Amino acid sequence: MIRMRQLLRGYSWKENMLAYMLLLPSLVFLAAFTIYPIIKVVDWSFYESAMGIKHYVGIKLYERVFHDDVFLKVLRNNLLLAIVTVPISVLLALYMAIWVNNKVRGTSLIRAAFFYPTLIPMIAIANIWLFIYTPDYGLLDKFLQLLGIDGPNWLGDPSWVLISMMGMLIWKEAGYFMIFYLAGLQSLPKEVYEAAEIDGVKPLRKFVSITFPLIMPTTLFVLVIATTNSFKLVDHIYIMTKGGPNNASNLLLFHIYETAFSFWDMGTASVLTVILLAILLVISILYYGILDKRIHY
C-alpha cells in the first residue's frame, strides 16, 4: 500500500513536471508582463515620484488620492456607468440572442447587424458618435428636429454627457455579449424543451424555468466581462470629450492615463492603478464567490 502511494506520488510529480514545462512559456510571459508590473506598481505607489525625483512617502499618496475631488468624481462616474450599462447591455444581449437563435428568415443578416458594432475599433466608433452627437447638425439632432424636439448639447452639458456615453457603450457592448449567449443557447439540451413542449408550456414560462437557469453559467461569465470592461474603457474619452466638461465624463482609466502621461506623476498614477486592480479583483471575487454557488452546471 505504501509502495503504491509512493509510486503514485512519483508518478504525479513527473506528470506535474511535464505540465509545468508545457505551461512555462505562458508563465514566463505572464510573469514578465503581468505579475512583475503589478508588483512594481504596488511598490511605486509608496513613492512620490515626479520628474526624476523619487522618495518614499508611505501611504501619504493614498490619503491624498482619497481626498481628491477629481478622483471621487471619476470613481462615481465609473460606478454609475457600470450600474447602468451592465444590466441593460446584458439583458439586451440575451434578448437579441434568443431572437436570432430562432430559425427565422434573415437570421444571419440580423446576427451580423447586431455583432457589427463589436467589429469596429473603439476609436472609429467614437469618431462616428462624435458626429452623431454634434449639436444642431449632428445625426441625432437632425432626427429629433423631424419630431420637433430640440436636443440638448449632448457632449457639452455635464448632465447629459455621461448618459450620451452610456448610450453609445450599450450599443457597442450588447452585440459582443450576444455572441456568448448565442453560443450558450445553442449548447442547451434539446430534450428539456421537447418535454416542455409535450407538457404544453408557454414561451415565457419556458424562458423563466428552463432557458434562464440553464444559461446562468454564460450569464456569470458575461457579467464578469461586462463589469470589468466598464472599468477598462478609455479610448472613446480621448476622442470625444477628454473627460470634460469639468470631469463629468472622466473615467478611472483615463484619469490614470492623464496623471501618468500628462502630469508625469507616476506615484499618484501607481496609487490609482492599485485601486483599479483592487476594484477589478473585488468584482471577480464577488461574482464567482456568490453567484457561482447558485448556478447549476
Add this chain to the structure above:
Amino acid sequence: MKKLGILLVALTFALTACGSKDDSNTNDSTKTTGTEASTTKDTTSADSEKTTDTATASDKPVNLNFYFPVAVGGPITGLIDKLAADFNKENPNITVTPTYAGNYQDTMTKVVTAVQGGNSPDLAVLLSTELYSLLDMNALEELTPKFPQTYFDGFYEAFMGNTKSGDQVWSVPFQRSTIVLYYNKDMFKAAGLDPEKAPTTWEELRQDAAKLTLKDSKGAISQWGIEIPSTGYQYWMLQALSLQSGANIVSNDGTEVYFNKPEVKEALQFYSDLGRTDKVMPEGVLEWATVPSDFISGKTAMMFHTTGNLTKVKTDAKFDFGVAYLPANKSFGSPTGGGNLYVFKDIPDDHKAAALKFIEFLTQPERVAQWSIDTGYVGTTKAAYETDLLKNYVAQFPQAAIARDQMQYASSELSTHQNGQITKLFNDNIQAALLGTMTAEDALTKSQQQADDILKPFKK
C-alpha cells in the same frame, strides 16, 4: 489602453534598437576636434582613431534623431522629410532622421520615455509650454551660449517668451501660432454691418454678435453671433481675454500664476456672459474641433480660433471671410501657442553641434517663409516677412498678415512647472464657470488655491 500598452512596448524595443545603432555611430566619431578626440578616446580601434585624427568635425558622419508631431492639417510629414533631405544636401555628413511621433501629447510621451530610458533623441519639436516639465527632468541643453544674441533678437519677442526661463534660452521658436478673430463677411453684409470692419472692442463685439444672432420662424436660433471654444484650450482663450483686460496670468519663471486677479475675473465673466446672459454664443461647452466646422458651415458668424486653421478655413469656406485682431477690452492682446525646437542634453557633443546647425538651417528666412505658407503657422522671424516669397503671399492673401501684425500685442502662453496639472485644473474650473455650476469668482479663487499648492515646492 491595451493597444497603447502594446504600442509602448513596441516603441521601447524600437528605441533600444535605434539607441544601440546611435552608440556605434558615436564611437566612430566621438569628439568635435581631432586633438580632443585623441586625448579623450582610448580604447577604440586604430582604424577609426586614424580617421578622427585627420578629419575635421564636419567630415564625420552624424545621424540625428529628430522627433516631431503633426498638429495641423496638410502634408506635414512630407514637408519635414524634404527639409531633412535638403539639409543633407548642404551638409552631406549630417543625416537627419525625422520620426513622426503622433500629436503633441504623444510626442512628449515618447520623448520622455526615451529620455528616462537613456536613449534621448537629439532634437524634437514639442509644445513651447513643456519647457518647465523638461527642465525638471533635466533633459535639455541650454541654448543661450550657443547662438549670438542677434540671432534670438531676429524672432518676434512674443515667441521668445516661452523659450526662456528667466534669462536663459532653452528652445527655438518653430511652428508657432496665436489666436485671431475669424468672421464671415457675407453674414456681416446680411446683418447690415460693414464687412471690412470687424469689431475692435468688447462692446462692439457684443453689439455685432447680437445683430448676427438670428432666429428662425419657430424661435430657435439658426445662426450664432460668435463661438469661443471651451474644450482643451479654454485656458488659452481665457488668457487672451485676460491679456486684453490688462493682466497676464503667469510669471516669467513658471513658479507663479495670477488666476485670481480682478482682470482675469472680468475676462471669465465676459467669456461666460456671452453665452449665459447675452445669448449670442451657444451655452455650455463648445468643442475645440467643432468650432471651425460651425464657422465653415455657417452656424456661427464669428469665432476665436488658432491661426493654425487659417489654411483649412481658406480651403473649405464657401464664403468671403475676414481675419482680424481679437477685440480689445483695455488693449489688444493674444497669447502665442505652438511648438519649439528643443536640443537634448544627454547626447554626444558632435550631435549637439549638428543639431544646432539644423536649427539654424530651419530658421533661415526663406525656409521660415515657405514653412509658414505651407502650414499656416505664423512666420517666427521678422526677416521671413521681408522675403519676396512671403511678401507676395501676403499681397494675395492679406488675412495671413493679421497674425504677424498682432504679434506686437502678443504675450507668452501659460507655462509653469507641473504644467499638465495646472492647465488641467484651470481648464476644469473655467468649464465649471462657463456651465454656471460655479461663479467666476469661486472658480478663479479655487484655481489659484490649487495651483499655489502644486507650485509651492518650486518657489525659491
